[in-house]
Amino acid sequence: xxxxxxxxxxxxxxxxxxxxxxxxxxxxxxxxxxxxxxxxxxxxxxxxxxxxxxxxxxxxxxxxxxxxxxxxxxxxxxxxxxxxxxxxxxxxxxxxxxxxxxxxxxxxxxxxxxxxxxxxxxxxxxxxxxxxxxxxxxxxxxxxxxxxxxxxxxxxxxxxxxxxxxxxxxxxxxxxxxxxxxxxxxxxxxxxxxxxxxxxxxxxxxxxxxxxxxxxxxxxxxxxxxxxxxxxxxxxxxxxxxxxxxxxxxxxxxxxxxxxxxxxxxxxxxxxxxxxxxxxxxxxxxxxxxxxxxxxxxxxxxxxxxxxxxxxxxxxxxxxxxxxxxxxxxxxxxxxxxxxxxxxxxxxxxxxxxxxxxxxxxxxxxxxxxxxxxxxxxxxxxxxxxxxxxxxxxxxxxxxxxxxxxxxxxxxxxxxxxxxxxxxxxxxxxxxxxxxxxxxxxxxxxxxxxxxxxxxxxxxxxxxxxxxxxxxxxxx
Numbered sequence: 185x186x187x188x189x190x191x192x193x194x195x196x197x198x199x200x201x202x203x204x205x206x207x208x209x210x211x212x213x214x215x216x217x218x219x220x221x222x223x224x225x226x227x228x229x230x231x232x233x234x235x236x237x238x239x240x241x242x243x244x245x246x247x248x249x250x251x252x253x254x255x256x257x258x259x260x261x262x263x264x265x266x267x268x269x270x271x272x273x274x275x276x277x278x279x280x281x282x283x284x285x286x287x288x289x290x291x292x293x294x295x296x297x298x299x300x301x302x303x304x305x306x307x308x309x310x311x312x313x314x315x316x317x318x319x320x321x322x323x324x325x326x327x328x329x330x331x332x333x334x335x336x337x338x339x340x341x342x343x344x345x346x347x348x349x350x351x352x353x354x355x356x357x358x359x360x361x362x363x364x365x366x367x368x369x370x371x372x373x374x375x376x377x378x379x380x381x382x383x384x385x386x387x388x389x390x391x392x393x394x395x396x397x398x399x400x401x402x403x404x405x406x407x408x409x410x411x412x413x414x415x416x417x418x419x420x421x422x423x424x425x426x427x428x429x430x431x432x433x434x435x436x437x438x439x440x441x442x443x444x445x446x447x448x449x450x451x452x453x454x455x456x457x458x459x460x461x462x463x464x465x466x467x468x469x470x471x472x473x474x475x476x477x478x479x480x481x482x483x484x485x486x487x488x489x490x491x492x493x494x495x496x497x498x499x500x501x502x503x504x505x506x507x508x509x510x511x512x513x514x515x516x517x518x519x520x521x522x523x524x525x526x527x528x529x530x531x532x533x534x535x536x537x538x539x540x541x542x543x544x545x546x547x548x549x550x551x552x553x554x555x556x557x558x559x560x561x562x563x564x565x566x567x568x569x570x571x572x573x574x575x576x577x578x579x580x581x582x583x584x585x586x587x588x589x590x591x592x593x594x595x596x597x598x599x600x601x602x603x604x605x606x607x608x609x610x611x612x613x614x615x616x617x618x619x620x621x622x623x624x625x626x627x628x629x630x631x632x633x634x635x636x637x638x639x640x641x642x643x644x645x646x647x648x649x650x651x652x653x654x655x656x657x658x659x660x
Contacts, residue, residue: 187627189658190224191217191651192260192550192638195237195244197584199642206237207244209644214248216648218255220655223634225252226260226290232444235572235582242275249283258288260515260636261496265294265455266448269464270483277486290494290515291465293458293503418606421526424629427606429523435579458495458506465493493541494548499524500531508532511539513546518626519638522610525549529630549632551623552611553639555650555657559614565641565650566613567591572640573604587642616657623658 195210197203214225227244230236238244241259248257257279262272276289418427435441449455456464467473471487472480494513497503498521507514508531516528529547536545554569556562568591575583586594612622623635637654641647 186624186658187632188223188634189655190226190256190548190634190636191222192226192228192636193238194228194230194638194640196582196640197235197237199584199586199590201584203237207247209647210238210244211248211251212644213648213651214252214255214257217651218252220652221659222255222651222655224256224258224288224636226258226288226636228260229263229292229294230582231448233582235575235584242279245287246279246282249279249286255286256288256492257283257286258492258494259290261290261292261294261494263294264291264458264461269461269468270486273465273468273483273486273489276491277483277489280489280491281485285490287489287491288494289465289491290496291458291461292496416523422629423625425522425609426526427523427609429521430577430606432577435577438579440579458502462493462506462510497528497532500527504528504531505535508535508545509537511537511542513542513548515548515550515636516630516632517550518610518630519550519552520607522606525630529632533631546633547631548634548636549626549630550636550638551626552607553619553623553637553650553654554611554613554641555616555619555639555653556646557615557653559618562613562615562619562650564588565643565646566611568642569611569640570596570600570604570608573607574600577603585640585642616653619654620657 191213193210193213195203195206197206210227217225225248227238227241227248228236229238229241231239241262245257245259259276264272272289272291276287279287416428418425420426455461468483468486469489469491472482474480492513494515495503495507495510496515496517497507498517504514504516514529514532516525516532518525521528529549532547533545536542538544552569554562554566556565565588567588568586571591571594572583572585575581612619612626614622623637626632627635637651639647639650641650
C-alpha cells in the first residue's frame, strides 16, 4: 500500500492576479484535495513576497477549515522566531476549538538565533515566569536570519546551506513545482548531465551514515570525516539525485533582509531557541503555567487543544535532533534543500526516542511536482518555474508566477541557470506515471512514511488537474 500523499500550498499569486484571487484558489484547491483523497493540506508562512499570499497560516487555515470537513490541516511551518509560544497556542487552540481534532502545528526555526547546542535555560514547563518565553534582546541577522521565507519559499531566509538550513524552511517553504527537467541545467552547468553512473557515493554522506550528533551541513569537519557540504559534488543515491548544496549566505547578508527582520520582530527582541519554544508550547497545551510565586496562567483557547505537533527541517542540525529527542514527527525538505535531505532524516532517526506521541520515528518528505496528461504538456506548464526560483535566489523575492508565454519572453543567462540548477533537476515533472515513479524513488531512498507535494502553475485549472492526476495514479 502506498504511503499517504499530502499537499503544501503557498497561496501563490500569478501574473495579472491579486492576493484575493490567490487565497480563493487555495480554498478551492483544499476542497478538491479533500475529494481527491489527500491526507493533509498544509500552508506555508511567507512574508514580503509579491508572489505568495500565505503570510498568516492560522488565519488562512480557519478559512480552509470552514470550507472543508475531513482533511487534516496544518502549518508548514509557523516561523517560531516571530511569535511567542503563547500566541501560537492561542491561534491554533482557537482553530481546534472551532474544528476539533483536525490541525497539525508544524513548527520551523525561521527568525531564531542560531546556536550549536540547546540553551541551558528552562522554559515554562519548569515553572519559569511567563515573561521568559518572550523574545530576549540582542537578535541580529548573524545570529538569526530574517524570517521572510520558510520551507515553502525557496529556502528559509533564516538559514544558509553553508551553515546548515534550519527547520524553518518551509515545507511550507516550499517553492511549488512549476519547472521541467527539459528546462533544467544547461550543458555548461554542473548538473546538466547529472552524476555519472560510476560516481562514488563515498564523496558524501551515505543514506545510512549517522549524522544526529554531527556538524551541520556546512560546518567544519575533522580530516577523517566527510568534506563540508559545500564541497560535496552532486551524486545519485539509489536513483535519487542529491545535488551539490546551494549557499544562501549572500542573500542573508543583504540590507533587504535586514529590513525584513526589523519589521518582523519587536525592537531589541531575540527569539528563544527551538527546545525552549517547544517546552513552552507543550506546557501551555498541558495546563496551567505557574511561576515561582504560585501564580497561574492558562491559554484560553489553547489549553488541552488536540494538536499534532510536527518539526520541519532542512538539514541534520538542531531541528532534526530536537524532533528526534522529543519523539515528535519530522518533515524533511527535499523541494528547497535537496542536498541535505538524507542527512536530515538520518539525524532525526538517530536521535529518536519513543514518546507518548510516537513509538517509532515518523518522517514526511516534501517534493515539487507538476503533473499533466503527458510529459510534454507537463514540461510546458513547468517552464515558468525557473524564473520564479531565480526571483527568490537572486534576492528579489518570489514574483507572481508568470504564464508560459511570459516566461519564454524573459531573458535567461548561463548565470541564471547555474543559480537554479539544483531546483530544476530535483523537480518532478511529467505524466502521472513519470512523476509517481520519481516520488516512489524519493520515498524508498528516504524511507519516508508520507510525502508532501507542492505545485505551482499559472492556470488554476492546470494546478487542480495536476493534483487530481497524481492522486489517481498514486492510489490505483
